[in-house]
Amino acid sequence: MATRPAGAAVRTDYPVRQADDARFVRAVGWILLAITLGAFVQSYFVPIARGEFEAANVWMHPHALVSFAFAALFIAQPWLILRENWQIHRRVGRVVGLLVLGAVVSGIAVQLGMWPTVPEDTANRIPAAFRLFQLLPTLSLFFIGGVLMRARTDWHWRLMVHAAYAPVGTAIARFVRMIPDPPTGDAGPILSLLLLCGILALVASDRVRYGRVHPANWIGLAFYVATVPLSLYLSGTAWYEGLSLGAGVAG
Secondary structure (H helix, E strand, C coil), X not given: CCCCXXXXXXXXXXXXXXXXXXXXXXXXXXXHHHHHHHHCHHHHHHHHHHCCCCCCCCCHHHHHHHHHHHHHHHHHHHHHHHCCCHHHHHHHHHHHHHHHHHHHHHHHHHHHHCCXXXXXXXXXXXXXXXXXXXXXXXXXXXXXXXXXXXXXXXXXXXXXXXHHHCCHHHHHHHHHCCCCCCCCCCCHHHHHHHHHHHHHHHHHHHHHHHCCCCHHHHHHHHHHHHHHHHHHHHHCCHHHHHHHCCCCCCC
């Protein structure tokens, strides 16, 4: 069993209970994985098993592969921390970094491959704006932040949790679509509220476990709140309309 090498001591001005935090992250990881797998059973796994699945484009399966692999390795990381196997933890982290890159690139490719669409197809264009301007930036920026803050345990794992939480929006959207006749006539507000509840749960966990909320969770909450109106605004711009309609930049 490896030990944390000399010179890699934890630096923090926020309370850290490494074993408890690792168990918390592991629990969060299992919850996120269960949500993701459960959401795609009927729409992805069952049709594949029956030989009935028709991918929207060639990027669909690679995107699913790297996304599920990322979710699985995210669970493995806190387990390695509990075993104090820092060397393997770092190596797995590098693989996770490649998976995040693959998820971002393939995610953009999947979305662009579903276009051009038509102006009336808001069920395609508006959710796509949230994927492109909220989900993927959150995944990328918070993962990079987690890597940069790896010497600060309290920051590191919280930023990584927010990165892992970002793709869950796609999964939850699958469940939301199962709701017959949403009260608003649009599942978008319901989805945004459900995602917000998850982030608020992370904020509340700090309050319950440590008595105060860590800045990383405040940043995660602020970033989510800010990117909701940003995504809606961008979805209505001439540039985005031209992109989604395959007509270049609209004049």
